[in-house]
Amino acid sequence: MDDLPPPLILDILSRLGDSADLASCRVASKTFNSLSRDIRSINLHCSFDRYAKSRCPLTRSSITPFKTILKNLVSELRIVESVTIGVDKPLRTVSYDDVEDEDDDLYLTEVNFVGEWLPKVSDGLTSFSISDFWVQSCWRRSEVLSLISSFCHKLAELQIRNAWLSVDGLKPMPKLSKLTLEYIRLDDEDLNKVNESFPGLQVLNLIGVGGLKDPKIHLLQLKACRWTVSNAVYSVTIVAPNLVKLKLKCVRPRALVIETPSLADLHLSVEEASSFKVEEFVNLTNLHLESLDLRRLLCSLPFGKTIKNLKLGLTKSSELMGVAKFGFESLLSVFPNVSSLTFTPWAWSIFEMYICPEGDEIRSRMKGLKEITAYLEIHDFETTLSCIFSILDNCTNLFEMKLFIHRDVVFHVTNTLISRCMTRYPRVIWRWGMWKEGTEDAWILDGVL
Known part of the structure; x- marks a missing residue:
């Protein structure tokens, strides 16, 4: 290995999945030891095994503290551009009630800990990610955001997970373009401070951010946003004139306010909302809707004519009879220009209960539909088959049908469905697949199991 060109060795060392392995490499070779100092990224995670050994009386003394490993790494590197630290996924599911852990050895957003090493690497740092240990961080409010904003003036991407954050002392970070806050505790006024302090954000991910009552996002440069509101709130507001996705x-939510005139791709999942207030989406072409009451949501949307790609989903606990009256005829009256239609699991079960009516007017309305994707459970074979035939009889321009059949459907039923569909409609390009909750979708080659 010592005979390899130094740039190649450096590239190999940079690809190590865990920066803790650098210590072994340094011992193995003088060349490795020298070149390892030029690595510009740190990727360090505490495994469940390390955590367990640090708690066991027999092994505790032989385990180097996780925070010490990080500080040693920082002291060895010349320039650091990226830092990713955290606990592995098994540790993220550990409950505070299970361990009653009042230690702080894995409290990674602790200001004193971060303050020991962050100033040393801040000049070159462009990406920073912390996945904290919730058992130790949930009851300690951290001012790490203030510390980061004070030193990391070139930071472009920031991710913080599993922490209770304070915005006290937070300074503007105009160069930050991507922010991810996941399983974070904040207050409404804290989110307002985030809006003010990160004016250049183009990508924002808020996943499971709790403690909010009337959350509002107001970011003029934002282009992509993923927002999972973890609890019931009074209203949700998004004002982002350049938002595309x-x-x-x-x-x-009692009210949903979306002022995003540039929006082209919307995925909206809501159990129910009392009122909607949205500007006209003149650029919206891709729409994915999920709801407990899909019918009411579809009827309440004040847009639909621009939609080309539509995806519908609902939870299995939905009131089937209340939604079943909303069939293809009504669907295409709301979305007259849709060309690609997808039914996620259980949504198809609603619509197959409503057979498409016949007639030239109906066929004219459905002529724009080119492609359908559906996930089938097949509770009643003849009902499923009749629905497929009815759609194809009316959608004369439909050229591709993608059908995923649940893996629990018996072999004979699946093959019979495939055979009858392909025989009756040879003009259609058929794509067959299999699905089941919690597993990857799988394609059936040539429609044969």
């Missing part, structure tokens, strides 16, 4: 998941 939005994925929003709520519970039961």
Whole structure:
């Protein structure tokens, strides 16, 4: 290995999945030891095994503290551009009630700890990610955001997970373009401070951010946003004139205000909302809707004519009879220009209960539909088959049908469905697949199991 060109060795060392392995490499070779100082990224995670050994009386003394490892790494590197630290996924699921852990050895957003090493690497740092240990961080409010904003003036990407954050002392960071806050505790006034302090944000991910009552995002440069509102709130507001892609998941907001005139791709998941206030989406072409009451949500949307690609989903606990009256005829009256239609699991079960009516007017309305994707459970074979035939009889320009059949459907039923569909409609390009909750979708080659 010592005979390899130094740039190649450096590239190999830079690809190590865990920066803790650098210590072994330094011992193995003088060349490795020298070149390792030029690595510009740190990727360090505490495994469940390390955590368990640090708690065991028999092994505790042999385990180097996780925070010490990081500080040693920082002291060895010349320039650091990226830092990623955290706990592995098994540790993220550990409950405070289970361990009653009052230590701070894995409290990674602790200001004193971060303040020991962050100033040394801040000049070159452009990416910073912390995944804290919730058991130790949930009851300690951290001012790490203030510390980061004081030193990291070139930072472009910031991710913080599993922490209770304070915005006290937070300074503007105009160069920050991507922010991810996941399973974070904030207050409404804290989110307002985030809006003010990160005016240049183009990508924002807020996932499971709790403690909010009337959250509002107001960012003029924002282009992509993923927002999962973890609890019931009074209202959710988004004001972002340049936003192009939005994925929003709520519970039961009383009001939903979306002022995003440039929006082209919207994924909206909401159990129910009392009122909607949206500007006209003249550029919206991709729409994914999920709701407990899909019918009411579809009827309440004040847009639809621009939609080309539509995806519908609902939870299995939905009231089927209340939604079943909303069939293809009504669907295409709301979205007259849709060309690609996808039914996620259980949404198809709603619409197959409503057979398309016949007639030239119906066929004319459905002529723009070119492609359908559906996930089938097949509770009643003849009902499923009749629905597919009815759609294809009316959608004369439909050229591609992608059908995923649940893996629990018996072999004979699946093959019979495939055979009858392909025989009756040879003009259609058929794509067959299999699906099941919690597994990857799988394609059936040539429609044969």
